[in-house]
Amino acid sequence: MIISRLSQDKQLAITLLKSQQRYLLWTVVLTILAAIAELLPFLILYKVFSAVINYQPLTAYYLIKLAVAMAGVILLRYIFYCIAYYLSHQAAYSILTELRYKLVDKLAYASLPWLQQNPSGKLRQTVIQDVERIETFVAHHTVEGLAAIVCPLVSSLFLFYFDWRLGLAALIIAPVVMLISNWTMRGMSKDYDSYMGMAAELDSATVEYVRNIAVMKVFNLNVKHFEQMRSRLANYYQTIQVITHKVIGGWSVFTSLLSANVLFILPVGIVLFIYGEVKISAIALAIMLGAGILRPLMKVNLLSSELTEVLAGLRRLMPILALKTTNNNTTLTLVEPISLQLSNVSFSYQQQQVITDVSIVLKPATVTVLVGSSGSGKSTIAQLMAGLLIPNKGQVMVADVSLQQLSDQQRSELIGLVTQEPFLFQGTILDNLCFANKDISEQQLETAIKVAQAESLINSLPDGYQTMVNEQGLKLSGGERQRLAIARALLMDTQILILDEATAFADNITQKNFYQALRTYYPHKTILIIAHNSYGAESAEQIIIMDKGSVQEVGQHQQLLARNSFYQTMWQQQQTVMDWSIVSQEGKQ
Known part of the structure; x- marks a missing residue:
């Protein structure tokens, strides 16, 4: 029921991912384990800080044990990420292969009038570039995007485990950051469709310009005399300017606030320390984790933008995938002679x-x-x-x-x-x-x-x-x-x-x-x-x-x-x- 309410491009995305759910499920599990392993070194450092602050003797054996533990979790994180990337690439290339086979099969049955209305440059962009974009997103961003979500979540759980007030101080600015992010990215789907249309037209004009450059040289002409190229360049850069002016202000505020939570963690930590509620080591851990707890949101934001591109590509794929794979194969008897x-x-x-x-x-x-x-x-x-x-x-x-x-x-x-x-x-x-x-x-x-x-x-x-x-x-x-x-x-x-x-x-x-x-x-x-x-x-x-x-x-x-x-x-x-x-x-x- 939920899937049926989604837009067709998102339904198609879910269908493609479901075809590789075995690989992707293990990718998710291993990425979560890798994200947890990525934060374990901070706990080891916390133990060292606690020992130093409490004047506990640090024996060589104890330090070697911590060093081995640190190396172990780093190696474990590396292994988890390697296997996760391997599985995500397997899923991505399986999707790419299956999707390309479907597209080629559908195009083989496309009617001549349909092909006339869809020029080769547009079809090339769809079959090659849009499919490659799906492969890149699945192969890389399933791991990176999931890690960008899991790492802040695990960090928050750690902070709330040590002291809920430090955890709250680290996350208090998160809603503001998310609101600014959503406001900045509003309407980007439509803007990106416009951008891709301009890019496709510019690509077509560029190919034509390069093919005819010898003729241009004969008449001592350059790109300024190629009106089609000039107009499409102007449209392309005008689209870029509109998108840039729309995004740049909100994006600057968004990136500036990603580390601003330290301004809340430190005062809260000092007050709690004065009242004997927390130790210095807990404050140090809160600052280490809190300083980067919102940083992955930048990656999430970029992935959201790339997801918009992928969905736009899926919308361009859908008319091809909707083609019927059975032509009229009925041979009619024609009266001779044929006119x-x-x-x-x-x-x-x-x-x-x-x-x-x-x-x-x-x-x-x-x-x-x-x-x-x-x-x-x-x-x-x-x-x-x-x-x-x-x-x-x-x-x-x-x-x-x-x-x-x-x-x-x-x-x-x-x-x-x-x-x-x-x-x-x-x-x-x-x-x-x-x-x-x-x-x-x-x-x-x-x-x-x-x-x-x-x-x-x-x-x-x-x-x-x-x-x-x-x-x-x-x-x-x-x-x-x-x-x-x-x-x-x-x-x-x-x-x-x-x-x-x-x-x-x-x-x-x-x-x-x-x-x-x-x-x-x-x-x-x-x-x-x-x-x-x-x-x-x-x-x-x-x-x-x-x-x-x-x-x-x-x-x-x-x-x-x-x-x-x-x-x-x-x-x-x-x-x-x-x-x-x-x-x-x-x-x-």
Whole structure:
């Protein structure tokens, strides 16, 4: 009943800890024993003080016995803490492993639209940093936090055992210290969520800045010219300043009062000594224990702050853990031949309308070219047709069946997508080409490479198909990565292929050769080509012109040349570029 009333992040924390309760229970027991052993040397010193004050003879045997006892309790404390830390680390790494397995498993079943809404930088922070923070807290702070609570508690019991008034004097300021601590930390959960959001945005901007620093240097620019970096730095430091101004005053008072109880212990002890209520040795013990009795509260306060961070991380983990681990695996029977269409589809990013009431039909075994100016919604249409986005209105239909009704497997077997910025994995060229289809013949591989205009690339590589590439293919040019990505999509052998600016890095001749080879070797495919121009694909069955998120006009090449000014201008510019040539003029330098 109590757990059910807790917030979901705290319920998740308790669930994770319960999974390792055997290790953690022994960690608690050993930490308590270590904390007690940590205070036993003070009792030994108390015996020495008492003997000295009472003029008792201190024999060598007695001093050696006390020294051995002191060494014994210190060694015992060391052993207890070592075993406690070992067990807490075992529990922490077990939680880390189990949690990472769950997260990876959940992400494997995440829908494409969900992944689109949760960028990789955010997921990386959650899966790596937030989980690491949980591990650190459990591994270290279960022992340190418990010791910070047990040590003052045992010290207080010792003081109350010797004289309740000395114990009360040592703790009289504790309520004030706790009130100041709670007042200082008020609202920190919300502030920390804000801080982590700013930190994640800054991290993303920093990665982008570092990746593009070479380009910045070419134009003699620095961080001052990188507006995104500047604005996120400003937001980050503004958040830090707000938190600092809110905390610094209360924190200063809090730390100053941690040792202020000596101001109460000493006067009370003197008064009690004057009236013969306590001995000097008891006062000395009270001062030794009392001076540090509240000091662990600083550690408790810091742990409370770190616990806020851990709970904030758990809140970020929960949307991933809430994902269903079973996808729609029902294979629907689709009526052949298979078409793909948008039916009155509208889509918006947050409050910005991107496309409005768009209807497009890709008939089987046809080529459709989608052109338009930047920002007209072309790439959004590609992502909608590929199932990466879900429309706000309307339907994406495959053979009269909603695309959302298909399983991920059936969707990927039907629709292939190549984007302008393809991703290559670390491994060989062949590994990347066969990533989605391991059962390909040598003939299929050669055909895909030939159509993708990548033959010269493969032949130029030192080890051909066995050439290693880094993650994201950073050793390859943009055009080379695109050619390999096109070949990989062709090897998937999907009935529908969507090329979203997939030839952006290619020259007009290469682009034309690719489109012609595509029609020749893969005549059965339904192809959507999204580009800034239609050069090489002007024989397409239909050409669609997009403008400001809507379909402006649909037709074939000659029809659009006759009646559409945008298409006329675009085609004229393409022809002008094709007529350019470099002529050598003798006699001129």
